[in-house]
């Protein structure tokens with residue numbers, strides 16, 4: 216549906232293939248297209264703006280490689296910068312801090328973003344890949360059948376869930392989970408929480424109280440990969456109020472461009488640790504910046520082409 | 525911001541120039557309207573006004589009026605037909621709010637004196653049936669179910685028979701969430717529609733696509749594909765109680781012209797409102813400062 220960046224730029228640069236270096240004016244023209252491409256990929260406006268500024272500084276005056284067009288050259292610069300921002304200095308995105316058993320992991324996010332599913336997926340991964348004993352607990356006392364959902368997932372993947380007790384508050388459940396995890400000799404306990412809006416003061420306070428009770432080793436913000444412009448605000452508010460340690464980006468099996476990844480990373484500075492790639496319990500992978508970068512720009516091949524040149 | 529009362533600001537008029545136009549565009553882009561539509565909408569209102577002096581308040585009102593004008597043609601409540609049971613199929617990507625919206629709609633129709641039956645067509649997701657049963661209880665309407673993992677098309681078929689026998693006015697069918705690029709799942713949905721039509725050629729009488737307001741430009745591809753494979757007849761947008769503005773609806777209205785029947789404004793049973801173009805436009809253009 217959308218033109219990819221190299222198509223956009225090939226139009227812009229058709230007339231100047233023989234120049235030796237990218238002039239200020241070339242770069243400016245190209246970056247207007249880059250900005251549009253980012254916005255169409257759902258990168259939040261302020262993030263797109265800052266990003267373009269950073270690229271402008273890097274691109275101006277760069278020599279043009281003979282065998283590629285200036286358009287391809289700009290794409291490469293943009294792509295590298297994008298990958299750089301997305302990767303941060305996080306070497307092992309798939310690693311979670313789970314020393315000091317039992318290590319609490321808190322899952323938070325908007326309604327329907329994929330928290331419960333991701334809780335199950337991560338528990339399965341910790342169990343199978345890291346050989347950990349995991350306990351899952353649902354703190355969602357609001358959504359109909361939320362607790363049963365986690366319980367069923369637990370049965371499917373062979374991970375224990377905290378017994379459901381009606382009438383408890385989220386904090387009470389968290390305390391019970393902590394106690395059971397300690398007494399039961401679990402390595403990790405995962406707290407799945409109810410979906411909440413970042414502007415809902417009561418519910419944001421609730422999850423702050425939970426945090427204060429368990430002191431999570433990881434607090435993961437679960438974000439829908441199809442999220443649009445609101446991503447920045449969601450990231451700021453959740454990080455500001457609860458303090459997140461990483462992001463799980465779900466629904467990346469869709470055909471969305473995934474611009475929310477850049478917004479999340481740029482705003483919080485926190486690593487994107489995992490991506491969700493389906494509804495099944497094994498559809499979780501560690502985050503790969505180069506793949507998402509190509510996707511946000513709507514292209515993959517062009518970079519390899521420039522690299523070879 | 526709450527402390528002290530600022531003296532009323534004098535109304536400042538500014539020339540509508542390129543700068544201001546760009547600010548308007550960005551306001552619209554920040555609502556998820558998409559670049560193309562944002563450019564067109566702001567160009568529309570600039571026409572004949574470029575170079576003239578306007579206040580921020582005025583230009584925002586003009587912008588809101590323009591958005592409301594575009595949206596007026598698509599603001600339509602869910603149509604009711606004389607055929608019974610009227611079959612309402614509810615579709616959409618994962619987590620968009622299908623099940624919750626069915627609960628809310630069932631409650632509204634029940635209160636309007638209709639007899640409603642719900643079919644739990646999500647036989648895939650863990651506890652999807654249990655979730656819908658709670659909504660059925662809340663709305664006071666029966667929920668027809670099949671075991672987890674069973675074929676949703678045959679559940680829909682059986683539900684139509686049962687709803688007929690029960691003399692229901694409305695049958696609402698929930699479906700599992702599916703991403704529009706999953707061909708197998710979209711084919712499963714097309715099959716549900718085919719099977720429903722075997723029973724009643726005119727059904728489903730409404731196929732509602734439920735969109736999440738936090739979704740960005742992917743909503744365009746959602747509407748396109750779901751319309752192609754499941755004959756979507758109308759839209760519902762949920763989660764407009766958050767800070768997402770749902771600006772992509774403007775692009776959708778422009779491109780597809782599908783009616784917008786209702787909006788979700790919370791998780792409670794009464795949190796479903798008619799789509800009001802003026803309120804929508806005001807919220808979209810209002811809160812951001814210019």
Ligand SMILES: Nc1nc2c(ncn2[C@@H]2O[C@H](COP(=O)(O)OP(=O)(O)OP(=O)(O)O)[C@@H](O)[C@H]2O)c(=O)[nH]1
Pocket residue numbers: 324325326327328329330331332333355358361408409410411437464465466467468469490491492493494498618619649701703
């Ligand atoms: N395609 C796809 N679907 C996913 C993914 N992650 C979750 N889902 C689906 O998204 C829907 C919502 O997921 P949940 O895990 O229930 O989301 P949640 O955040 O716990 O929702 P609430 O508790 O209601 O706030 C379900 O249909 C999941 O199967 C993913 O990575 N890809």
Ligand SMILES: Nc1nc2c(ncn2[C@@H]2O[C@H](COP(=O)(O)OP(=O)(O)OP(=O)(O)O)[C@@H](O)[C@H]2O)c(=O)[nH]1
Pocket residue numbers: 326327358410412616617618619620621622623624625646649652699700701702762763764765766787788789790791795
């Ligand atoms: N704030 C808010 N939350 C909503 C609204 N509509 C639904 N939700 C919440 O969004 C989450 C997902 O809603 P569901 O109705 O389960 O969505 P679904 O489309 O049936 O999900 P799947 O069946 O898993 O694909 C739940 O936590 C709902 O309470 C709304 O209008 N506003």
Ligand SMILES: [Mg+2]
Pocket residue numbers: 330331332355361407408409410
């Ligand atoms: Mg959940």
Ligand SMILES: [Mg+2]
Pocket residue numbers: 622623624646652698699700701
């Ligand atoms: Mg559902």
